[in-house]
Amino acid sequence: MEMVRLTIDGRPVEAPRGTTLRQAALQAGTHTPTLCHHEHLNCAANCRVCVVEVERARTLIPSCATPVQDGMVVRTDTDRVRKARRMVLELLMTEIDTTTAPEIQAYGRYYGADPARYPAVREAAKEREVIIDNPFYVRDYAKCMACMRCVRACGSDIQHTWAIAMTGHGHHISVGAGSPTNDITESPCVFCGNCVGLCPTGALMGIAEYEVRKAGLIGTPELQWSPETGLTGPGTAKEVI
Amino acid sequence: MVTATTCSYCGVGCTLELHTVGNQIYKVTSPPDAPANRGNLCVKGRFGYDYVHSGDRLTQPLIRRGGVPGARRGTPEYGTLEPASWDEALDLVATRLGAIKADHGPDALMGLSSAKCTNEENYLFQKFIRAAIGTHNVDHCARLCHASSVVAVNMALGSAAMSNSIGEIRREIDCILVTGHNTTENHPIVGLEMKAAVARGADLILVDPREIELAEFATYHLKHRSGSDVAVFNAMANVIIAERLYNQQFVDERTEGFAVVAAAVKDCTPEWAEEISGVPADLIRQAARLYAGAKASGIYWGMGITQHHNGTQAALSLCNLALLTGQIGRPGTGLNPVRGQNNVQGAGDMGALPNNLPGYMPATDETALEKWSQAWGVKLSRTKGLTATDGVNAMGEGKLKGLYVMGENPLMTDPNLHHARACFEELEFLAVQDIFLTETAEMADVVLPGAAFAEKEGTYNNTERRVQRVRAAVTPPGAARQDWQILGELSTRLGYPMHYERPADIWREVAGLVPSFKGITWARLEAGPGIQWPCPDDQHPGTRFLHAGTFPRGRGKLHPVVYEPPTENPDDDYPFVLTTGRVLFHWHSGVLSRRAAGLNAIAPEALVEIHPYDAVELGIADAGMVTVTSRRGKVTAKAQVTTRPLPGSIFMTFHYAEAAANLLTIDSLDPLAKIPEFKVCAVKLEPAI
Numbered sequence: 001m002e003m004v005r006l007t008i009d010g011r012p013v014e015a016p017r018g019t020t021l022r023q024a025a026l027q028a029g030t031h032t033p034t035l036c037h038h039e040h041l042n043c044a045a046n047c048r049v050c051v052v053e054v055e056r057a058r059t060l061i062p063s064c065a066t067p068v069q070d071g072m073v074v075r076t077d078t079d080r081v082r083k084a085r086r087m088v089l090e091l092l093m094t095e096i097d098t099t100t101a102p103e104i105q106a107y108g109r110y111y112g113a114d115p116a117r118y119p120a121v122r123e124a125a126k127e128r129e130v131i132i133d134n135p136f137y138v139r140d141y142a143k144c145m146a147c148m149r150c151v152r153a154c155g156s157d158i159q160h161t162w163a164i165a166m167t168g169h170g171h172h173i174s175v176g177a178g179s180p181t182n183d184i185t186e187s188p189c190v191f192c193g194n195c196v197g198l199c200p201t202g203a204l205m206g207i208a209e210y211e212v213r214k215a216g217l218i219g220t221p222e223l224q225w226s227p228e229t230g231l232t233g234p235g236t237a238k239e240v241i
Numbered sequence: 242m243v244t245a246t247t248c249s250y251c252g253v254g255c256t257l258e259l260h261t262v263g264n265q266i267y268k269v270t271s272p273p274d275a276p277a278n279r280g281n282l283c284v285k286g287r288f289g290y291d292y293v294h295s296g297d298r299l300t301q302p303l304i305r306r307g308g309v310p311g312a313r314r315g316t317p318e319y320g321t322l323e324p325a326s327w328d329e330a331l332d333l334v335a336t337r338l339g340a341i342k343a344d345h346g347p348d349a350l351m352g353l354s355s356a357k358c359t360n361e362e363n364y365l366f367q368k369f370i371r372a373a374i375g376t377h378n379v380d381h382c383a384r385l386c387h388a389s390s391v392v393a394v395n396m397a398l399g400s401a402a403m404s405n406s407i408g409e410i411r412r413e414i415d416c417i418l419v420t421g422h423n424t425t426e427n428h429p430i431v432g433l434e435m436k437a438a439v440a441r442g443a444d445l446i447l448v449d450p451r452e453i454e455l456a457e458f459a460t461y462h463l464k465h466r467s468g469s470d471v472a473v474f475n476a477m478a479n480v481i482i483a484e485r486l487y488n489q490q491f492v493d494e495r496t497e498g499f500a501v502v503a504a505a506v507k508d509c510t511p512e513w514a515e516e517i518s519g520v521p522a523d524l525i526r527q528a529a530r531l532y533a534g535a536k537a538s539g540i541y542w543g544m545g546i547t548q549h550h551n552g553t554q555a556a557l558s559l560c561n562l563a564l565l566t567g568q569i570g571r572p573g574t575g576l577n578p579v580r581g582q583n584n585v586q587g588a589g590d591m592g593a594l595p596n597n598l599p600g601y602m603p604a605t606d607e608t609a610l611e612k613w614s615q616a617w618g619v620k621l622s623r624t625k626g627l628t629a630t631d632g633v634n635a636m637g638e639g640k641l642k643g644l645y646v647m648g649e650n651p652l653m654t655d656p657n658l659h660h661a662r663a664c665f666e667e668l669e670f671l672a673v674q675d676i677f678l679t680e681t682a683e684m685a686d687v688v689l690p691g692a693a694f695a696e697k698e699g700t701y702n703n704t705e706r707r708v709q710r711v712r713a714a715v716t717p718p719g720a721a722r723q724d725w726q727i728l729g730e731l732s733t734r735l736g737y738p739m740h741y742e743r744p745a746d747i748w749r750e751v752a753g754l755v756p757s758f759k760g761i762t763w764a765r766l767e768a769g770p771g772i773q774w775p776c777p778d779d780q781h782p783g784t785r786f787l788h789a790g791t792f793p794r795g796r797g798k799l800h801p802v803v804y805e806p807p808t809e810n811p812d813d814d815y816p817f818v819l820t821t822g823r824v825l826f827h828w829h830s831g832v833l834s835r836r837a838a839g840l841n842a843i844a845p846e847a848l849v850e851i852h853p854y855d856a857v858e859l860g861i862a863d864a865g866m867v868t869v870t871s872r873r874g875k876v877t878a879k880a881q882v883t884t885r886p887l888p889g890s891i892f893m894t895f896h897y898a899e900a901a902a903n904l905l906t907i908d909s910l911d912p913l914a915k916i917p918e919f920k921v922c923a924v925k926l927e928p929a930i
Contacts, residue, residue, distance in 0.1 A: 135839035136288040160436040191284040212267040
């Protein structure tokens with residue numbers, strides 16, 4: 001296996017070629033916040049909460065999508081990185097309802113995200129209505145951050161069913177069931193719910209869980225996050241390199 | 242609360258996390274490192290759990306009372322099932338079983354164990370039947386699904402379990418041969434792995450009469466006529482031998498019987514097979530070359546191969562392909578009868594079979610009988626046991642007088658149900674232990690309420706031989722009890738005390754006596770993911786794939802197989818072929834899935850798949866009602882006009898009691914495996930008004 005040598009936060013790191021910066025950082029003991037990333041899905045790199053600073057790079061770099069290269073000098077905790085991560089989280093929290101997104105909440109607390117800093121952002125997404133058109137799960141796109149985990153899972157990454165796709169643009173972007181009525185029961189959906197299992201924000205939720213939450217029997221667990229520990233709290237698992 | 246356990250539907254053995262509030266499950270998830278399913282689930286596993294909380298659950302023992310003496314079982318005069326105390330119900334079962342044993346001998350009794358129950362419960366069940374009752378008349382529903390695979394693969398290799406792990410499909414296989422297996426509906430997670438393999442570049446050869454979802458992913462789809470399996474696979478063997486595609490070194494070193502098989506398939510040319518199967522000869526040639534030439538080819542099959550009067554022969558014809566080409570014994574290569582029920586592998590492993598003691602020790606072998614006689618402190622019977630299918634006929638003939646059923650529903654799943662029902666009516670005594678009042682329980686004298694999967698502790702063995710923990714997340718409703726406790730109580734009442742503190746103690750007994758489980762300690766199962774048997778010691782990691790280096794019987798045996806047509810073929814009176822099977826949203830006799838509200842909402846009624854050519858000719862409209870009649874029965878259901886079946890063939894599921902396909906099916910049996918020919922019988926169709 002060909003090894004690549006680089007520096008992460010001042011420490012020398014050696015990692016097999018093909019390793020991503022996120023994996024290399026984790027190997028060196030530093031966790032990176034992620035939302036659109038999932039170990040069983042192909043890379044989408046669309047949430048940008050995992051950005052890091054790489055010396056001589058023009059922009060901040062998504063660490064989930066960038067492979068290590070010889071001689072790279074990577075910093076994961078500079079002011080610029082913290083500010084960028086905070087802004088990504090603030091924009092998400094402004095645009096969508098994050099009340100059932102424990103990871104966004106945990107990252108937001110760590111980076112001091114204050115969505116009130118963007119009062120003028122349109123609330124188009126938050127005004128969407130809850131869709132219950134099938135007996136298994138709820139689609140609440142007011143909570144959808146368009147990470148496309150569900151679209152990837154439904155399509156080429158897991159289920160190979162392709163029942164859903166992204167529709168619309170800008171603030172109106174959303175996941176759709178492909179028909180003019182947007183009715184999932186008229187799509188090829190087989191209701192495996194692998195999209196529900198992978199949704200990071202609770203936009204997709206089993207109806208039974210939706211009801212139990214509405215009745216106030218359970219809430220969203222409060223998780224903690226830091227670069228040293230990663231996510232901790234109820235239901236979190238050890239992060240996999 | 243979150244409880245990690247194993248799914249109760251199919252044999253994939255998905256790891257489930259049951260999320261509960263109080264005694265209510267509200268969500269199911271699966272961790273990304275789940276060994277069999279990588280965190281992926283299907284609709285049944287993720288959303289089909291609510292049957293556990295169904296208001297139909299049995300919550301107290303029932304005893305039939307108020308019957309008119311001499312009334313026939315199954316008639317209103319036979320009395321009604323009424324609530325009773327546990328003591329009363331257990332005493333009654335013990336008394337009646339004891340009386341039949343005293344009057345007619347132990348072989349007048351039989352037990353049907355359950356592929357839905359845990360290993361521990363299956364082990365106790367067969368121990369109860371063998372040690373407390375004293376007969377080998379014990380079987381379970383594998384008789385109706387993979388009995389012929391078990392016989393065939395045992396004849397060819399000496400051990401019948403699936404060769405490979407599910408995870409090998411994604412990573413290591415280059416050519417997948419799937420036959421008679423609607424993978425994406427019946428083992429959806431295995432289906433995902435096959436799709437992932439195809440996406441990686443693997444080839445898929447599908448040999449199946451129906452246009453199932455996998456056809457879209459197949460390199461070649463051999464759409465053969467139902468029941469012509471042996472013709473197709475013999476022709477593939479013919480090509481492999483004629484074109485010298487076989488693995489000479491493997492054949493020489495690891496097999497026997499090459500010359501006999503070469504002679505047997507000499508005339509089975511692809512052209513000959515085309516006549517019988519309807520598959521173009523060239524397609525058979527291409528498939529044979531692809532299978533033989535790939536770096537790693539594996540065969541996966543289901544009921545389309547096994548449920549025939551010659552199911553054993555069909556499975557042997559698949560074994561021949563693997564042995565000729567040496568596509569076995571390496572990662573990704575092998576023979577894989579994909580097991581249906583969550584613990585059908587375990588039920589067999591535990592000896593819930595008339596011919597096998599636990600660990601597949603033959604019940605005809607003196608050494609084995611002696612070993613278990615000693616272990617259980619009782620002399621075991623030397624009389625051969627009955628299979629489930631032979632048992633039905635023995636009831637009809639009055640030879641079998643008492644039946645104890647745990648978690649099975651033969652009066653939905655047996656073929657030719659009118660006949661099966663008539664046989665059950667002859668029983669002197671019928672007791673059923675279940676979680677719902679099934680069609681079978683409705684006929685019983687005593688019904689004992691057991692526990693559902695989410696309420697019990699124990700283990701299941703999945704289709705890849707992985708022993709996995711089952712854990713209780715909620716408590717059983719009302720007075721329902723743990724199934725192992727019920728069995729212990731009964732056995733004790735019959736004079737053979739079986740006292741266990743907990744399921745772990747039962748597992749310890751099994752693992753102490755069956756060498757292939759010896760290293761699978763309860764502590765290891767508690768601490769980590771499941772372990773694949775054989776696992777001879779507690780340092781052994783378990784066995785990912787079988788048959789590296791040698792076969793359990795030594796050399797793999799090639800068997801000459803002769804094509805025989807199905808028992809009942811279409812004619813002028815009954816011009817269509819009926820094939821039965823399942824759909825994604827339901828499970829077997831529907832006892833569980835039809836009580837899962839979402840599943841039943843999506844698939845509420847029986848459908849008859851009819852090809853448009855036939856529908857037009859008969860004047861049957863899509864979604865119109867159609868009556869299907871065979872020589873044995875008649876069923877009316879909704880037509881679904883679709884190109885999925887071949888013209889001249891129709892497809893029905895056996896999930897729906899109100900349109901029970903098994904009223905139509907034929908009870909002709911495979912002579913070796915005693916499996917019925919569910920997959921082919923002749924029917925006629927007419928539009929229903």
